[in-house]
C-alpha cells in the first residue's frame with residue numbers, strides 16, 4: 425500500500441508493522457516497556473471513562489489503560505493499518521470494552537458519542553503542520569466539554585543544542601516532519617485550537633513529553 429504522506433514514518437507498513445512492539449523493545453533495550461507504563465500511569469485515567477486513541481497501533485496502550493478503565497469504561501482505538509488491527513484484536517481479545525476501528529485521523533471525523541479523553545502517542549509529529557491542525561480539530565470535535573487531550577510525543581527542543589550522540593540517531597531515524605514538530609510552541613497552537621494547558625511530564629533527558637490539555 426502506498427503512503428498518504430511519503431515522507432512520514434508513522435505510516436508503518438510491512439515487517440516493521442508486524443513486529444512493531446518487539447522492535448521497540450529490542451531497539452530501546454527494554455526501556456520502552458517501563459516508560460510507556462509510567463506514561464500511562466501519569467494520565468490518571470479514572471474508572472468508567474471513555475477514551476479515544478488516535479493511531480492506536482498494536483493495542484499495547486489499550487492493554488495498559490484497561491485496568492484503569494475497569495468494566496464500565498470504554499476504549500476505542502482508531503488506526504489506518506490492517507496489520508495493526510490484526511495485532512490489536514489478538515492482544516485485546518480478552519477485553520469486552522476495548523474496540524478497534526479503521527479510521528484516518530488526518531481527515532475530519534466525528535463519532536456519535538463524545539469522549540472524556542483523546543490520547544495520541546508518537547503519531548502527531550509524523551505529519552505536515554496543516555494535517556496536524558486537522559488531527560487537533562478531530563480531537564476537539566470528539567471530546568466532551570472539559571475533556572482531556574493527551575499528547576505523548578517529542579518535546580520542544582532545538583536540534584542544534586542536542587548532543588551529537590542523540591542528534592545523529594534522531595536525524596537518521598526520524599522523518600523530516602519531526603524536525604519542525606520539535607520547534608513549535610505547542611501550548612500556543614493548542615490554545616488557538618480551544619485547549620488550555622493542564623500538565624506536562626518529561627522523560628529521556630526531557631526529549632519526550634506527555635502534554636495534557638483541556639477542552640475549554
Ligand SMILES: C[S@@+](CC[C@H](N)C(=O)[O-])C[C@H]1O[C@@H](n2cnc3c(N)ncnc32)[C@H](O)[C@@H]1O
Pocket residue numbers: 433434435436478479480481482484485502503504505508527528529530544545546547
Ligand atoms: C509510531 S506508531 C504509534 C502507535 C501507538 N500509538 C503507540 O504508541 O504504540 C504510529 C501509528 O499511527 C498509525 N497511523 C499513521 N497514519 C495514520 C492516519 N492517517 N490515521 C490513523 N492512524 C494512522 C499507524 O498505522 C501506526 O499504528
